[in-house]
Amino acid sequence: MSSRVAREIVRDIAARGLGVGDTLEPESEMMQRYQVARASLREALRILEVHGLIRMKPGPGGGPIVSEVDSVEFGRMMTLFLQAKGIQFNELVEARLIIEPLAARLAAARHDPEDKEVLRRIVQDGLDAEGDEQWLAASNAFHATVLSMSGNGLIDLFARAMKEIFTERASAVYVARRRGHVRRTHSDIADAIIAGDADVAEDLMRAHMEEYARTVARREPQLMEEIVDWR
Structure with a gap:
């Protein structure tokens, strides 16, 4: 009842x-x-x-x-099932490597003029960011914007939730220290999306996510073998 x-x-x-x-x-x-x-x-x-x-x-x-129905709450609920199923962080990363490049492809194929301007502003925010906290906020906003531009609400919600789960547990300091390289990568991905080049956008996002996954695996190898815990 x-x-x-x-x-x-x-x-x-x-x-x-x-x-x-x-x-x-x-x-x-x-x-x-x-x-x-x-x-x-x-x-x-x-x-x-x-x-x-x-x-x-x-x-x-x-x-x-x-309440606001957002990816944070969805991710928290998801972790209960991930822990019960014994899902490891390397599986979570693998899923992100599949979904985020797809989202970039969809964003390039389905973009509209308003989305272009939003993405340009987000990239510029990343270029202007000073300090780790400001930079990480701009970086997170970039990925969130690309996901929302996919035009698929389920992909957007699911991918954001997985990102929330992972980044809550992985250290982000070393990523912030590489922000010059990441800035250029984000700019290249944005250019491909704005130009409507779905193939290039997907390839660049995949390479970007693979590089991020390798960095985390190298810096925090123990995390990748851990089971995602319910929080």
Whole structure:
């Protein structure tokens, strides 16, 4: 019963166009809407809270509030299943090596003028970045932009989640120290995407991701053989 009610709540959130920060009805109204007892409703809300779809605001005027559905929460949920299946980090990296070059190909094939300008600004942000923190933010934004330009929401969500899982555990300092080389690589990939050259965009992204994977494997070999843990 609680799982059924949870699915109905999700459908209603989408159908009513509720966004981040919107509050759902009071408990009494939800019990009436879904024709369910208080215990089953609260269990349904707990299911959605655990999956990061809502959060419970305490106190007067509180209640279930719609959360942002993002790759971080999706990645956290995914790690539960990855650990249960014994998936290692080298398998996670291999999956990224397949998906991100494909996303670059799709971005080049499906780009539009607005996407071009966004990508140009992101690349320029990387060129102008000073310090490791600013540079890493620009680098992450570049990959996120390419994924979003793929035009495929599932590829975008899945690839971002895998990136979140991996980069949360791998040190990024040594990558930041190589930012001159990575800047040029990002610029070349962006040029290929903007030009609509899908083959070149895919090849450059694959080479970029393979180089990154080799660097991590060399610097943190123990990580690659570890099982992805649930966090």
